[in-house]
Amino acid sequence: GTFASCFTSALTNTNLNATASEFELPVLSPEFTVAPVFCEGGTVDFMDLNEGDNLPGTSYSFFATTGLELDNVPSSETSFEVIADSTVFEVTKSLLYVQGEDSLVCSAQFDSTFVVFAPPTVALTGPSGICQGEEATLTWEVTNFEASSEYSPIWFHGNTYIPTEMDNQVTLVPDIGIGPAPSALMEVGLRVEDDRGCVSDLETWTVDVLATPVLAWTLGLPEEVCSPAQGCAEVGLLNEGLPFNTGVEYIFGNAASSPINSACDNYTNPSPCPRLDSMTVVVRFAHDLDADGTLFCTNRLVDSIMVNPTPEPSFALDAPQACLDTADGNCIPLAHDLGMYDFCEDDSLSFNWYVTPLGDLDITDFTIEDADQVMPSICLEKEGAVEIVIEVENLHGCSQTSPAQPFVVRGLPRPELTFLQESICLPTTVSVLNSSAGAANFSMSIPGFPTYEDFLSPLELNVEFPGYYDADFTVSNTYTVGEHVVVCAVDTTYEQAFEGRTPPVAMFEVLPDTVVEFVDPVVDFENMSTGAVEYIWSFGNGEGSAEEHPSVEYARPGTYNTQLLVVNEFGCTDVHSQSIDVTTDLYVYAPNAFTPNNDGLNDAWAPSIIGQDLIASYECHIMNRSNHVLFYSEDPNEAWDGSNAVTGEGLHYSSGGEVFAWRIAIKKKGGRGAIIYTGHIQMIR
Structure with missing residues (x-):
């Protein structure tokens, strides 16, 4: 008032x-x-x-x-x-x-x-730093808010950014994006006025616009490569005035972060057509915002690379090895065709075949034709090994060489048999010597003999049957490559490799007997030999003969060994010998039949003995088939009439024809020896 x-x-x-x-x-x-x-x-x-x-x-x-x-x-x-x-x-x-x-x-x-x-009290919040190219959103709040009041913000800002106001926040967009030069700070002020006209104190906020990586490839990927390939790249930083404590990390693809600014990657293309691939690098700056932690500013760079397909060569061998074929040649059994490949419609393939000789082979030992075609002809001239590869190239210039596949031509073993035979006369023996070379296995087949497998040399054969013998001989080696097995064998036949011949049989009979009286010393020889073409006689007295049936007269008494050697057309021989006695003091002759029928003719049997005065003792026995003695006498002049003189049963022993054996034993006087004579008697009724 x-x-x-x-x-x-x-x-x-x-x-x-x-x-x-x-x-x-x-x-x-x-x-x-x-x-x-x-x-x-x-x-x-x-x-x-x-x-x-x-x-x-x-x-x-x-x-x-x-x-x-x-x-x-x-x-x-x-x-x-x-x-x-x-x-x-x-x-x-x-x-x-x-x-x-x-x-x-x-x-x-x-x-x-x-x-x-009281005026509004305002709290202003937002980031203390952002990366170049990013926006900063600030949010305000009336801390003494009254629901009945309305509030209006009053912003104060510079000219280095563009603000966008909305509700209780503002978004600041720097008017300069990512660049190598450092960006200016963004400063903003805020007063809030309520509907009574009360205005808050000025609140300010500063946003530091921090560097974002500015990137450029200092080493880029090649424009195109052949799969598979390695591509390397290096990235450079264009930022200026970067604080020394800024952390820099490089992340290439899916790899872990690293301080290294280069990387290499492998590029593959399993498809048949070209495929675009790339390398991406993310570079990250780590800015320390003190209490607000760390702000990471990142940028990425992508480089492209065209990965062309590389054809995968594929061929097979029907067999990895073969035996030397001197007649038809040794061409490698290749399996290869265009159906094995998958390629784009606008692509095509070219082929080059290469052969590398191994061991002792050289380029003159094989031939190759159509080496730039799908299916060449590769043939070896002799045994040995080679390696085959194929190079396949497409229109993109991408090529690949197959792994080397070996092929072996196996040498043949050399069969060699020697048949040694001292005699062709049966029975005989053949020695088979095997001096074959380059063989691990042997097989010999001869008719009449078992098959001999891998036998030791020499092989002894006992020949028992006549004829020529052919020998089938096989030498072989077995070679294994993986699961493939080949047996290289050489068969040969030795015709009439050896023979066996049946020898002749020497046989003769002396006539009249092998004991002759010197009073008649002539002896005849009955030649009973078989299969002979030549006869050689030796009579035991220094004489001989080539006759078929010779005779000889002995000049003096004695015992002579007569021998016959016979020879057939093959040179085979046989010998038969017989002793002949030429005597002057005793001769016994015994008939071989008599007829005891009381007709007065030849009714009894008795030996005829010359020189009985030389007999010191005489015994004669006649036996039947059961070896029972029917007649016995010590008298050279006693005859047998066919009766059973020993037992006295019956007048005659038999009523029919019968054969009996007789035996006469004589001892000579004066110790001059003893002689036993034997023979058979036929009783004829």
């Missing part, structure tokens, strides 16, 4: 009352420039609208609870700050009257209490 009063000083008060003078009170007309809403922190301007009527000696005193205190100042205007919840303002307008030494002060006072509203 407003009120006025006067008072005097202690020195002059009596005098003034004595004079009873009247003095005017000052008039105070207060005016405030900010009304009717007062916001904390705001300034209120005061002025006295009655200033123009002020008398000399007018002064003002101002007081406010916010710290304003001015005394007796001539100015009728002042300003003061208001704070919540209320601010008290007082103003005193004084007029000084002076009379002599006395003075009187008349004053008017005004005071007012202002209701003050």
